[in-house]
Amino acid sequence: MDVLPQVAAALADGQPVVALESTIISHGMPYPDNLATAQRVEQTVRDGGAVPATIAVLNGRLCIGLDPDQLEILAQAKDVAKLSRADLAICMARGGMGATTVAATMIGARLAGISVFATGGIGGVHRGAEETFDISADLRELAESPVNVICAGAKSILDVPKTLEVLETLGVPVITYGAAEFPAFWARSAGQASPQRMESPSDIAQAYLMRRAMGLPGGQLIANPIPAADEIPQDVMGPIIEQAQTDATAAGISAKDVTPYLLSRIVALTKGRSLKANIALVLNNARLAAAIAQEISAAPRL
Ligand code: PSU
Ligand code: MN
Numbered sequence: 001m002d003v004l005p006q007v008a009a010a011l012a013d014g015q016p017v018v019a020l021e022s023t024i025i026s027h028g029m030p031y032p033d034n035l036a037t038a039q040r041v042e043q044t045v046r047d048g049g050a051v052p053a054t055i056a057v058l059n060g061r062l063c064i065g066l067d068p069d070q071l072e073i074l075a076q077a078k079d080v081a082k083l084s085r086a087d088l089a090i091c092m093a094r095g096g097m098g099a100t101t102v103a104a105t106m107i108g109a110r111l112a113g114i115s116v117f118a119t120g121g122i123g124g125v126h127r128g129a130e131e132t133f134d135i136s137a138d139l140r141e142l143a144e145s146p147v148n149v150i151c152a153g154a155k156s157i158l159d160v161p162k163t164l165e166v167l168e169t170l171g172v173p174v175i176t177y178g179a180a181e182f183p184a185f186w187a188r189s190a191g192q193a194s195p196q197r198m199e200s201p202s203d204i205a206q207a208y209l210m211r212r213a214m215g216l217p218g219g220q221l222i223a224n225p226i227p228a229a230d231e232i233p234q235d236v237m238g239p240i241i242e243q244a245q246t247d248a249t250a251a252g253i254s255a256k257d258v259t260p261y262l263l264s265r266i267v268a269l270t271k272g273r274s275l276k277a278n279i280a281l282v283l284n285n286a287r288l289a290a291a292i293a294q295e296i297s298a299a300p301r302l
Contacts (some may be wrong), residue, residue: 003112004065007053011113016050016293018286019109019117026080026099027260028120029275030267035075037279041286048290055108057083060095064112074099082256084137102149103141106219110145115208115296118150118289120282121185122221123259124163127245134258135166143170147219148208150289152226152281153183156241157262160184160192167221168195175204176223177288183225186232186277194223201288205295224288230280232273240269
């Protein structure tokens with residue numbers, strides 16, 4: 001594991017650090033928007049008073065924090081492996097290059113001692129999972145690794161009610177920030193009640209620290225609704241998602257390729273509108289993550 005010097009210094013000093021994933025860079029957005037967004041997200045974390053640590057595998061090393069050159073290499077590289085819990089160690093053992101999903105980024109964060117992680121959307125239970133059994137390893141990781149994951153809810157490429165049921169089964173706290181409904185990524189709500197609601201970063205930090213003090217494994221999923229000015233209503237996205245889903249089935253896409261395929265198809269079908277919203281919500285999540293990280297590092301240990 002290679003920890004970037006400024007990340008190592010912050011961790012040694014108990015200063016707030018926010019982990020960031022890299023699958024969103026390699027498989028979630030096209031170049032050069034992916035690089036520009038990754039840089040802006042890092043800057044947003046810094047502006048929020050925390051140190052950013054983008055996590056990825058380069059030359060077989062699990063990098064906790066990337067320098068500007070490494071970020072550029074990752075954003076431009078073709079054929080970057082998508083690493084979830086099942087693939088991470090294999091890629092490292094082979095000396096390969098890979099981008100980490102939410103699950104693999106949580107593993108990296110846990111190993112480095114980082115307790116807050118900002119992303120866009122998490123993986124979950126896919127629509128039709130009763131046939132395909134397609135359930136993201138992100139969900140189980142939330143039950144294992146003690147990391148707060150800040151996202152904008154779940155895209156309706158997923159079956160959101162089933163995703164929430166599985167999280168409940170796994171004992172993962174799902175907390176929506178400042179709203180009663182669990183957000184639908186591009187839209188602030190889709191009529192799905194959130195299991196928990198909290199109004200402040202401090203409450204979220206306290207709940208996390210209590211869980212740690214009790215010795216309960218696992219983290220918390222924090223859902224942060226997209227800013228109203230940036231949202232795309234559910235009735236606009238609904239038919240587009242249906243179309244992307246139909247295209248995926250027709251093209252015979254399965255397993256790890258499903259999520260990246262749907263994401264890029266949706267960008268194409270919305271002529272880039274979904275990408276703009278995606279960038280806005282990631283920045284919004286980086287801000288909240290920095291605030292939660294500050295609260296955790298300032299809190300007295302329970
Ligand atoms: N959902 C999004 N954007 C993303 C992803 C999911 O809205 O970029 C990425 C994340 O890295 C997530 C991964 O961890 O896809 C989930 O992939 P899978 O469903 O194959 O576990
Ligand atoms: Mn899957």
